[in-house]
Amino acid sequence: MKKRILQCLSLILCAAMLAIPAAAAETADEEAPARLGPAAYWGTVTWMDEDTFLLDSGKEDGLGDAVVVHVGDAPYLDAVTGNTLNLETLEDGDAVYAWVGPAMALSLPPQSTASLIVGNIPADYAVPQYYEITSSTVTEESAVLHVAGSNDTITVPASAKLTPYLTKNIVTLADLRPGARILVWSDSKGTPEKVLVFAYGYRGYISVAEDGVVSVNGQSTTQKAKTTEDGDTLLPIRAVAEALGMSVRWDAKQGAVVSYGDDMVKPAPLTTETLMTAMPGGAIAAVNSDGTTEEVYGTCVKEAGVTYVSRSALAQALDLYLAD
Numbered sequence: 535m536k537k538r539i540l541q542c543l544s545l546i547l548c549a550a551m552l553a554i555p556a557a558a559a560e561t562a563d564e565e566a567p568a569r570l571g572p573a574a575y576w577g578t579v580t581w582m583d584e585d586t587f588l589l590d591s592g593k594e595d596g597l598g599d600a601v602v603v604h605v606g607d608a609p610y611l612d613a614v615t616g617n618t619l620n621l622e623t624l625e626d627g628d629a630v631y632a633w634v635g636p637a638m639a640l641s642l643p644p645q646s647t648a649s650l651i652v653g654n655i656p657a658d659y660a661v662p663q664y665y666e667i668t669s670s671t672v673t674e675e676s677a678v679l680h681v682a683g684s685n686d687t688i689t690v691p692a693s694a695k696l697t698p699y700l701t702k703n704i705v706t707l708a709d710l711r712p713g714a715r716i717l718v719w720s721d722s723k724g725t726p727e728k729v730l731v732f733a734y735g736y737r738g739y740i741s742v743a744e745d746g747v748v749s750v751n752g753q754s755t756t757q758k759a760k761t762t763e764d765g766d767t768l769l770p771i772r773a774v775a776e777a778l779g780m781s782v783r784w785d786a787k788q789g790a791v792v793s794y795g796d797d798m799v800k801p802a803p804l805t806t807e808t809l810m811t812a813m814p815g816g817a818i819a820a821v822n823s824d825g826t827t828e829e830v831y832g833t834c835v836k837e838a839g840v841t842y843v844s845r846s847a848l849a850q851a852l853d854l855y856l857a858d
Contacts, residue, residue, distance in 0.1 A: 570636035572665075586604050587624075609651070612652075618700070619654065677690045690707065697728075712739040716732065740855070748769055767845040770840050771812060771841050772840070780793065780809065785811070816834065818830045818843060830850050833847075
C-alpha cells in the first residue's frame with residue numbers, strides 16, 4: 535500500500551515550491567488575518583516512509599483534504615495530558631491533529647513540515663489548539679493574546695495552569711510574549727485552563743508603532759523607524775541592538791558591526807563574537823557561530839550619523855520576532 539502511494543505521489547509532487555496559505559481544520563473568518571500561522575489538519579495516518587505520512591480527513595471530495603506531513607523534529611504529544619509520545623507507536627489508521635506550515639508545496643496533495651503532532655485523541659474530545667503569539671497585553675489578571683492565523687483574541691486568565699515543554703523552568707503570563715508558541719486546553723466556555731509553553735525561539739521581539747517609534751521587547755527606544763519610497767521599513771541598528779544587550783562598533787570595511795554583549799549567553803563552541811554586519815549602500819550579513827557569513831537581503835543607509843537596516847533583515851540576522 536505504501537509503495538503504491540509513493541509511486542502515485544512521485545508523479546504529482548514535482549510542482550514548484552511556493553509559500554501559500556494552508557487550509558485550516560476550522561473555518562476561518564471572512565476577514566483575512568494579517569499573518570499566517572501554523573495550520574491544523576486532522577485525519578488518519580498512512581506512513582509513506584519513516585519521516586513522512588499522508589494525513590487524510592477521509593472526506594469524499596478528493597485530495598483537497600489530505601496533506602503530506604514531513605515530521606522532522608516536530609513533537610508528538612498526548613491530546614489529554616500533553617506528555618511526549620513515542621512517534622514509533624503512531625501506526626497506519628491512527629487519528630491525529632498535525633499543525634504544519636504556513637509554507638506549503640504547491641502539489642496534490644500539498645506537503646509541508648510539521649510543527650506539532652497531537653495524538654491519543656479520545657472520541658468527542660476537544661483537542662487543544664496550537665498558536666503562535668503575534669502580540670500580547672499582560673496584566674496581573676490575564677494575558678490578552680493576538681495569534682497568527684486569526685483575527686480573534688485569546689484571553690488567558692491568571693488561574694490557568696502554565697507549564698513549560700520539556701524543562702523545569704517556571705513560566706508565567708509574562709512568558710506569553712510575541713513569537714512564543716503555545717498549546718492551549720480550554721473549558722466548555724472556551725476559557726483557557728491549561729497552557730503548554732514551548733521554548734522561545736528568538737533573542738527577543740521588535741515592533742514599530744504607527745508614529746514610527748521602535749520598541750524592543752515591549753520597551754520603547756528613543757529612535758524612530760524610517761520608511762523608504764518603496765515602503766521598506768528601516769530600523770536604527772544601534773538602538774535595537776543595544777536594547778538587546780548587544781554591542782555595536784563601526785568598521786571601515788564592514789560598516790556597523792553587531793557583537794555579543796558581555797552579559798549575553800553565548801553558544802558553544804563559538805569562534806566569533808560578531809552577530810551581523812551592515813554596510814550603508816552595501817551588503818548586510820548574518821554571522822554564524824562558526825564564523826561563516828550569510829548575506830541577508832535588505833537595505834542599509836546612514837543618515838545624520840545613524841545607521842538604518844531593513845526591519846526584516848535585522849530580524850533575520852539577529853534572530854528577532856517581528857511583533858504586530
